[in-house]
Amino acid sequence: MKFLARDQLPTLLADLSTAAEVWVPVKQQNGVVQFDRWAPDVDVELDVFLARQSPKENVFPQTETYLEYRYLMVCSAQRPEFTDQTREELRQLVESEGGEVVAEVPPVAQELLLVADVGGGSQGEPGLGSAAGMDDSAQIILGLRPCDARGLSQMDNVFGGYGGFYFDPYYNVRRNNTTIIAVTCRTPRSTCFCRALGGSPAGTEGVDVLMTEIEGGFAVEAVTPKGESLVERSVFEKAQPEVEESAVAAKQAAEAGVNVPFELDGVREGLKAGFDSPVWHDLAMRCISCGTCTYVCPSCYCFNINDEIVEGTGERFRCWDNCFNPMYTLETSGHNPRESKHARFRNRFSHKFWYYPDKYDSLLCSGCGRCIMYCPTHVDIREVLRTMSAETTAEKGEA
Amino acid sequence: MSGAEIARQDRIRELARQALTEGKVDYFIGWKAGHVPSEVIPAFVRNVDECDMLLWNPLCHHNLTTFLKRKMPDPPDARIGVCVKGCDSRTLVALLQETLVDKERLYVVGVPCDGIIDRRRLEKAFSDEVIDIAFQGEQVVVTTRGGETKELAYEELLLEQCASCDFPNPRYYDDLAGELLPQPEGPPRFPGLEEYEALSAEEKDRVLADAFATCIRCFACIHVCPVCYCWDQCVNRSRRPALVGQKVAAKENLMFQMVHMFHVAGRCPSCGACDRSCPVEIPLYLLHRKMNKELFEMLGFQAGLNVEDKPVFQTFNIDDALGEQ
Ligand code: SF4
Ligand code: SF4
Ligand code: SF4
Ligand code: SF4
Numbered sequence: 007m008k009f010l011a012r013d014q015l016p017t018l019l020a021d022l023s024t025a026a027e028v029w030v031p032v033k034q035q036n037g038v039v040q041f042d043r044w045a046p047d048v049d050v051e052l053d054v055f056l057a058r059q060s061p062k063e064n065v066f067p068q069t070e071t072y073l074e075y076r077y078l079m080v081c082s083a084q085r086p087e088f089t090d091q092t093r094e095e096l097r098q099l100v101e102s103e104g105g106e107v108v109a110e111v112p113p114v115a116q117e118l119l120l121v122a123d124v125g126g127g128s129q130g131e132p133g134l135g136s137a138a139g140m141d142d143s144a145q146i147i148l149g150l151r152p153c154d155a156r157g158l159s160q161m162d163n164v165f166g167g168y169g170g171f172y173f174d175p176y177y178n179v180r181r182n183n184t185t186i187i188a189v190t191c192r193t194p195r196s197t198c199f200c201r202a203l204g205g206s207p208a209g210t211e212g213v214d215v216l217m218t219e220i221e222g223g224f225a226v227e228a229v230t231p232k233g234e235s236l237v238e239r240s241v242f243e244k245a246q247p248e249v250e251e252s253a254v255a256a257k258q259a260a261e262a263g264v265n266v267p268f269e270l271d272g273v274r275e276g277l278k279a280g281f282d283s284p285v286w287h288d289l290a291m292r293c294i295s296c297g298t299c300t301y302v303c304p305s306c307y308c309f310n311i312n313d314e315i316v317e318g319t320g321e322r323f324r325c326w327d328n329c330f331n332p333m334y335t336l337e338t339s340g341h342n343p344r345e346s347k348h349a350r351f352r353n354r355f356s357h358k359f360w361y362y363p364d365k366y367d368s369l370l371c372s373g374c375g376r377c378i379m380y381c382p383t384h385v386d387i388r389e390v391l392r393t394m395s396a397e398t399t400a401e402k403g404e405a
Numbered sequence: 406m407s408g409a410e411i412a413r414q415d416r417i418r419e420l421a422r423q424a425l426t427e428g429k430v431d432y433f434i435g436w437k438a439g440h441v442p443s444e445v446i447p448a449f450v451r452n453v454d455e456c457d458m459l460l461w462n463p464l465c466h467h468n469l470t471t472f473l474k475r476k477m478p479d480p481p482d483a484r485i486g487v488c489v490k491g492c493d494s495r496t497l498v499a500l501l502q503e504t505l506v507d508k509e510r511l512y513v514v515g516v517p518c519d520g521i522i523d524r525r526r527l528e529k530a531f532s533d534e535v536i537d538i539a540f541q542g543e544q545v546v547v548t549t550r551g552g553e554t555k556e557l558a559y560e561e562l563l564l565e566q567c568a569s570c571d572f573p574n575p576r577y578y579d580d581l582a583g584e585l586l587p588q589p590e591g592p593p594r595f596p597g598l599e600e601y602e603a604l605s606a607e608e609k610d611r612v613l614a615d616a617f618a619t620c621i622r623c624f625a626c627i628h629v630c631p632v633c634y635c636w637d638q639c640v641n642r643s644r645r646p647a648l649v650g651q652k653v654a655a656k657e658n659l660m661f662q663m664v665h666m667f668h669v670a671g672r673c674p675s676c677g678a679c680d681r682s683c684p685v686e687i688p689l690y691l692l693h694r695k696m697n698k699e700l701f702e703m704l705g706f707q708a709g710l711n712v713e714d715k716p717v718f719q720t721f722n723i724d725d726a727l728g729e730q
Contacts, residue, residue, distance in 0.1 A: 034619070037529045038686050053532040058685055059621070068621065068653045195534045196441050196550055263550075287479050291449040294471060296628035298684050301621050312644065312651045325651055330624075332637030333644070342637075347476060382629050382682035383467065384439045384446045 060304030152209035157304025159212030197375030225253035280397030299377035300328035433486035495674035495709030515578025520567030
């Protein structure tokens with residue numbers, strides 16, 4: 007364990023920022039706290055308890071360009087002479103912009119379609135699925151809470167190929183270049199429920215270094231090898247025995263401030279048993295089906311892929327999506343298996359506590375409580391899970 | 406809480422009980438306490454014995470008429486009782502003008518309103534979580550989770566729109582909860598725009614661009630809005646046609662909000678529900694209230710005043726003063 011004096015925090019940040027981009031919670035002009043780039047004139051906000059959003063955008067940007075392309079279409083039946091001209095235009099383009107022709111669609115009806123990929127990954131080298139050319143500079147995120155870090159490690163399963171499923175090159179480049187310095191919670195909110203999910207206000211899942219606020223500074227613990235090398239810096243002092251004691255006390259005080267509003271055991275079974283339960287209609291009554299809960303969530307990871315073309319120049323990018331979005335499960339036929347509000351609502355909880363655990367052997371919720379705080383009608387995930395757990399109990403009772 | 410407020414609360418409970426007992430409605434929508442006493446949330450009451458949880462106090466900010474719009478009633482043909490404040494009643498009137506809700510299936514309890522407090526402003530006075538807000542006469546007693554208590558003046562905590570409300574009395578109702586309040590005199594007020602209006606065109610662009618750069622496209626503002634009812638057909642999310650860019654970026658976000666503003670013009674009474682729902686606190690009123698001010702100054706129009714009126718974009722008067730031409 008090490009010790010960092012409070013007044014040495016800027017020194018540490020300045021030191022870290024020589025080799026990496028450093029992100030910290032910052033109070034914005036309107037008083038909202040969000041993660042932002044640190045600079046010598048930026049104050050780290052650790053008093054306002056949770057930033058509006060976890061720093062999930064640092065590894066999973068809300069909008070991310072996959073590739074850029076030129077897209078030329080000619081009507082070959084009516085203007086055959088243009089076909090060659092367009093091919094030539096495209097060839098020149100490829101040459102000048104360094105892309106490659108990825109598709110040349112023969113004139114199925116009357117149109118010839120030519121697509122040139124002029125950039126892969128996030129700007130740079132051509133080619134789909136290539137992370138080459140991505141900005142891979144190191145970043146350090148300081149001041150997030152243990153539940154934020156746990157949210158990241160839950161997303162890692164999805165993007166990191168857990169169970170032999172999908173591996174996302176873009177996400178992983180960023181994730182591997184990211185160091186997480188979490189800060190133990192000092193004043194948990196009434197909405198925090200990390201402990202109900204096996205977490206803790208001093209939890210270390212997904213954390214490289216954990217700092218705990220104590221008198222005069224922070225008790226600093228390295229959790230991973232990445233963390234070990236970070237705390238080698240001279241600004242960290244060797245911890246006196248009192249530091250360790252104060253840290254234990256601070257962690258215990260934080261633990262005591264976190265409620266355990268439901269039993270995790272039985273939640274998954276309850277969701278399964280209650281899938282068709284009419285109780286979902288009641289639970290969803292005050293939901294306005296917006297999706298805010300998912301965008302403030304540290305572990306929601308759904309995204310969609312868009313193609314937008316303006317005058318022959320196109321871009322393919324991904325954007326966060328969510329299960330309340332009408333397009334989320336809309337099928338090409340026009341049928342939407344989740345047409346009604348309660349069905350969309352049901353998916354959020356079932357995904358986090360049933361479908362995802364089945365596939366990835368962990369939860370998709372870390373108990374930060376943001377969905378309760380920022381839902382326009384305060385839909386309460388704790389109440390939903392409690393209610394659904396009771397569905398099995400009710401059924402057992404009847405049987 | 407004043408005697409008048411308690412009387413309104415009692416009356417809401419009584420009217421809800423009556424409506425449910427008589428089978429006039431399938432459920433009754435009011436307000437109730439949320440997960441902590443400082444949060445008030447929409448309440449959907451189906452049983453007579455639940456009516457006592459209904460609340461009325463200056464935290465009842467939700468505009469409940471949003472639960473009347475398409476796709477909200479469950480079942481879709483439910484007969485619904487609903488409480489409306491002055492501003493809420495105007496969004497209801499706007500829906501009625503366009504025959505988007507069926508009067509016959511509706512039972513409306515109008516609540517004269519002294520003003521709602523601005524929770525966001527209040528919360529910023531504390532770094533700890535606010536868990537209780539109690540009203541004692543003109544004082545608001547705020548308690549945090551850590552046990553800190555502060556007394557603040559109710560008048561100073563009012564939402565900007567409430568401090569200069571033109572219609573504290575509901576414009577449409579079947580029954581009233583409490584006595585009508587005196588109707589404010591004078592022309593309509595559009596507070597909070599002076600600073601913005603004083604800016605040059607470029608500065609205005611910058612203010613809006615900065616504000617919308619932080620938008621996370623969560624759609625709370627759209628979905629919470631009672632008079633924004635296209636749901637799955639909303640052009641802001643449509644890919645076919647792709648008229649509004651899907652990127653979450655300042656330009657696209659502003660475009661999407663402009664669409665919202667124009668689509669609700671004529672129905673929006675500046676109820677402020679969108680502002681209060683935005684998780685990153687974007688000042689949406691700059692668009693909506695400004696639009697309403699323009700509509701009033703150019704066309705003498707105010708949204709949602711009388712069911713018989715036509716919404717502004719569905720009428721044409723030869724005398725309409727459309728600028729200089
Ligand atoms: S849920 Fe736990 S880890 Fe997250 S902020 Fe609350 S106390 Fe901290
Ligand atoms: S639960 Fe709340 S935040 Fe989530 S979609 Fe419903 S209303 Fe929006
Ligand atoms: S746009 Fe905003 S202020 Fe206007 S009616 Fe809708 S929610 Fe109310
Ligand atoms: S509620 Fe706020 S953040 Fe969400 S879409 Fe509207 S303006 Fe953007």
